[in-house]
Amino acid sequence: MHVTANSKEVIPGSVFFALKGAKHDGHLFIREALERGAVKVFAERDPGIPGVEVLGDGARKRLAEMASEMMGHPTHALKMVGVTGTSGKTTTTYLVQHILESAGIPCARLGTNGGEFRGHLVPTSNTTPDAITLQKWFATVRDQGAKAVVLEASSHALHQDRCWGIAWDSVCFLNLSREHMDYHPTLDHYFEAKALLLTTHAFFSRGLGKTVHAHAHRDSGFGKRLLTENKEIEGFSVMDQIRDLQTGSFGLRFDVELQGRWISTECPLFGSFQTENILAALTLCTSLGVSPEQACKSLSSFGGVPGRMEFIPNSKGLFVFVDYAHKPEALEKVLLAIQGGGRIWTVFGCGGDRDRSKRPVMGEIATRLSHHVILTSDNPRSEDPISILREIESGIEKKNFEIEPDRRAAIEKAVQSAAPGDIVLIAGKGHEDYQIVGSEKRHFDDREEAKRAIGVPGQSS
Numbered sequence: 001m002h003v004t005a006n007s008k009e010v011i012p013g014s015v016f017f018a019l020k021g022a023k024h025d026g027h028l029f030i031r032e033a034l035e036r037g038a039v040k041v042f043a044e045r046d047p048g049i050p051g052v053e054v055l056g057d058g059a060r061k062r063l064a065e066m067a068s069e070m071m072g073h074p075t076h077a078l079k080m081v082g083v084t085g086t087s088g089k090t091t092t093t094y095l096v097q098h099i100l101e102s103a104g105i106p107c108a109r110l111g112t113n114g115g116e117f118r119g120h121l122v123p124t125s126n127t128t129p130d131a132i133t134l135q136k137w138f139a140t141v142r143d144q145g146a147k148a149v150v151l152e153a154s155s156h157a158l159h160q161d162r163c164w165g166i167a168w169d170s171v172c173f174l175n176l177s178r179e180h181m182d183y184h185p186t187l188d189h190y191f192e193a194k195a196l197l198l199t200t201h202a203f204f205s206r207g208l209g210k211t212v213h214a215h216a217h218r219d220s221g222f223g224k225r226l227l228t229e230n231k232e233i234e235g236f237s238v239m240d241q242i243r244d245l246q247t248g249s250f251g252l253r254f255d256v257e258l259q260g261r262w263i264s265t266e267c268p269l270f271g272s273f274q275t276e277n278i279l280a281a282l283t284l285c286t287s288l289g290v291s292p293e294q295a296c297k298s299l300s301s302f303g304g305v306p307g308r309m310e311f312i313p314n315s316k317g318l319f320v321f322v323d324y325a326h327k328p329e330a331l332e333k334v335l336l337a338i339q340g341g342g343r344i345w346t347v348f349g350c351g352g353d354r355d356r357s358k359r360p361v362m363g364e365i366a367t368r369l370s371h372h373v374i375l376t377s378d379n380p381r382s383e384d385p386i387s388i389l390r391e392i393e394s395g396i397e398k399k400n401f402e403i404e405p406d407r408r409a410a411i412e413k414a415v416q417s418a419a420p421g422d423i424v425l426i427a428g429k430g431h432e433d434y435q436i437v438g439s440e441k442r443h444f445d446d447r448e449e450a451k452r453a454i455g456v457p458g459q460s461s
Contacts, residue, residue: 003066003132012037017063018052019044060161064131068165074138075167076208079105079148081284082163082201084194085174085217087330088277089127089152091269092174094305095281096150102298103290108141110134111152112324113306113431117141128157131165138166148288158201159193168205170213170287171197172280173233176222177329191222198226198233213287217276236283242275247337258282258292265296270309270321271337307430309334312447314454317420322446324430326351326378328361331427335369342421343371345414348428349407350392352383352436359388360395370425372417373401376410378428379436407435408449415453426450 004010005017007029016033018026018041027047034041034049041052044059055062068075083092090112100107108117115122115137122137128151129137138149153171157163176191198214205212216223218235227235243262246253251268256279267278278299285295304310312320319341325331331348338344346366350359366373375392377385385405393403404410414424426446429435435444
């Protein structure tokens with residue numbers, strides 16, 4: 001069986017799904033699919049063509065189920081771990097992969113940074129790709145020897161049923177704050193999309209014979225709501241399960257309570273907020289059978305996450321970090337975590353053609369928690385960069401900021417203004433190695449620019 005939602009991929013005998021996408025409407029290509037040899041066509045609405053089966057809102061679920069069948073139901077044979085939440089998904093998935101690998105369980109990872117297994121990276125255009133791409137990748141890594149997969153489940157993917165048909169084993173809800181309000185009409189709509197992973201998806205997976213462990217962070221208001229509304233979801237809590245936290249150049253040291261016993265551990269991640277991601281990863285992995293002691297022991301060798309509080313080594317005595325924080329809650333978490341040392345110089349902007357409501361909020365947060373802020377371009381896309389910066393500025397009451405639209409110049413100015421012992425936070429793009437201006441995607445990497453500004457050998461000026 002061959003299943004596709006792209007009429008150009010139809011071959012004789014294919015099953016074609018006509019779906020309305022963001023750019024193209026598949027219903028307009030049904031006749032082309034039939035001419036190419038499609039033997040069955042499913043559609044979301046009636047196209048007025050004989051023989052087409054109309055599934056309405058259920059079309060995407062059927063596509064996902066048939067994609068799984070086409071690839072031999074790969075997730076039935078894998079330990080499938082799903083992570084959702086506004087902030088922390090990527091770091092949590094990296095931690096899960098590291099813990100499982102350390103326990104002798106070959107684990108593939110897929111999310112914002114692409115798909116990865118055994119050093120082989122597959123770029124993805126979305127945090128969570130479409131159902132057919134997902135199932136093909138699951139089958140590929142299964143055949144390459146993976147025994148587990150950890151996946152970032154975005155709200156878009158859950159709402160659009162891209163993750164449907166996956167046989168989950170352990171899933172987790174981290175937190176929720178305002179994000180993607182250009183897609184979700186309300187915060188409740190956003191929450192309900194995220195909650196699907198722990199409710200409808202978990203129920204579906206149990207029907208496939210999986211023993212699904214669903215976890216929610218009960219220190220989060222929305223996590224608490226999930227726990228109240230669904231008694232099958234298990235809670236975890238940084239407030240209750242982490243104690244004696246120490247932070248320093250070593251990263252984090254603390255005691256963690258897992259399965260009724262306290263264990264001392266250390267992880268080379270910066271920022272106390274990382275305890276939420278660490279505890280989530282420990283909870284997910286121990287639910288799959290990894291011993292608490294083994295899981296905690298593996299944390300000390302964790303290599304970090306590209307573009308997530310990534311430290312840029314230098315000989316100038318500066319603490320320079322590049323972080324992906326591009327949402328109000330994430331930016332506030334990072335800035336709160338680096339308080340107490342030297343002065344904080346923050347460089348950030350907001351992406352164009354995205355949720356505009358967060359711009360003034362982030363301006364207020366950055367100026368409140370920094371010594372000095374340089375507002376600069378992120379990925380302006382089709383918007384005027386200065387207009388974006390003015391919207392950020394509209395939320396600022398303090399005078400400790402300046403505007404420098406050129407991101408390279410802004411990074412250079414922050415690094416050169418900082419004194420030994422100061423902290424420079426370059427936020428918003430993290431691991432990204434590009435900048436989107438208009439329709440052009442240009443090479444640009446905050447880490448490279450920070451090294452160049454510092455004068456690290458090998459970085460062109």
